[in-house]
Amino acid sequence: MDYSDPDAFTLPYQLTKQVRRDVYPLLEPTQPGLSAKGKTVLITGVIAESWATAGASGIVITGRKVDVLENVATGLQSLAPPGTKILAQAADITDEASVASLFAAAKEAIGKVDVLINSAGSLDLGPVGAADPAKFFRDFQVNVLGTYLVTHHFLAQADGAGTVISMTTGAIxxxxxxxxxxxxxxxALVRVMENLHAERPGVRVFLLIPGIVQTEMTVAALKPYAKDSAGLSGGWTLFLATPRAEWMRGGIVSVNWDIEEMEAHQDQIIRENLLGRAFLNAKLGKDGHPWT
Known part of the structure; x- marks a missing residue:
């Protein structure tokens, strides 16, 4: 791997020849095709701005830091159209009682949640055997248990329908x-979501690789390669919540992939199951999959 290449950690997971690192016209939240009017979204992370700009009827944001949530909510209110209901509710997603309270507050303040975006995550470094077990399994607590608890309570109020988008990583x-x-x-989270896709045909399930974004969680060694905007993930979540993404259901997709190029090869992608787990079928790499 050429570590001097700013795309060194992006190209190995590239399905399309076109590499996307920022929002492009198809994913602009202001374009009518991505309108979120009439939808309520719950986001366990920091990409709510796109949903506010797209005119969501309700936005629920959650995290552990109240002050951060309140600042984000203020910013969202300035972006959202009049009438958008915004709820900033602190919660510990690894605690079921806290998650239950989150959904109770959402129901009272806004109503039913239509779209769930599982974008909260944990990354603790440490080699197997040397890492403290409690620290090692903190990632499982947040990334698996936490995501499961939020999804569980989302499904309980979803009446058999809705959209679940969970963030994963090309590093799997x-x-x-x-x-x-x-x-x-x-x-492990991918397998849980694959089961949800198979078990609940009325629920639209997607797994999204957000690329490498500069955040507090970004590993120091990867910061020189963190060229992807958070807005790109936001635009993708809006897109996945539309009927146009229906054919991608149950699959793993990356924000770095070009949607229109994917659509041009939709039949091949479906036929060869190129969005399947562990990339067993797609030949990802610098030049993208060799389309036929």
Missing amino acids: AHVFPGMAGYTASKL
Whole structure:
């Protein structure tokens, strides 16, 4: 791998020839095709701005830091159209009582949640055997248990329908020394979501790789390669909540992939199951999959 290449950690997971690192016209939240009017979304992370700009009827944001949530909510209110209901509710997603309270508050303040975006995550570094077990399994607590609890309570109020988008990582396809807790927990999450897709045909399930974004969780070694905007993930979640993404249901997709190029090869992608777990079928790489 050429570590001097700013795309060194992006190209190995590339399905399309076109590499996307920022919002492009198809994913602009202001364009009518991505309108979120009439939808209520619950987001366990930091990509709510796109939903406010797209005119969501209700936005629920959650996290552990009240002050951060309140600041985000203020910003969302300035972006959202009049009438959008915004709820900032602190919660510990690894605690079921806290998650139950979150959904109770959402129901009272806004009503039914239509779209769930599981974007909260944990990444603790440490080699197997040397990492403290409690720290090692913190990634499983947040990435698997936490996501499951939020999804569980979402489904309980969803009346058999809705959209669930869960963030995963391209790193599940490789071994990265020191990141076993993170990659293994994200791989486990993929299997949970695959089961949800198979078991609940009325629920639209997607797994999204958000690329490498500069956040507090970004590993120091990856910061030089963190070229992807958070807005790109936001635009993708809006897109996945539309009928146009119906054919991608149950699959793993990446924000770095070009949607229109994917659509041009939709039949092949479906026929060869190129969005399947662990990239067993797609030949990902610098030049994208060799389309036929």
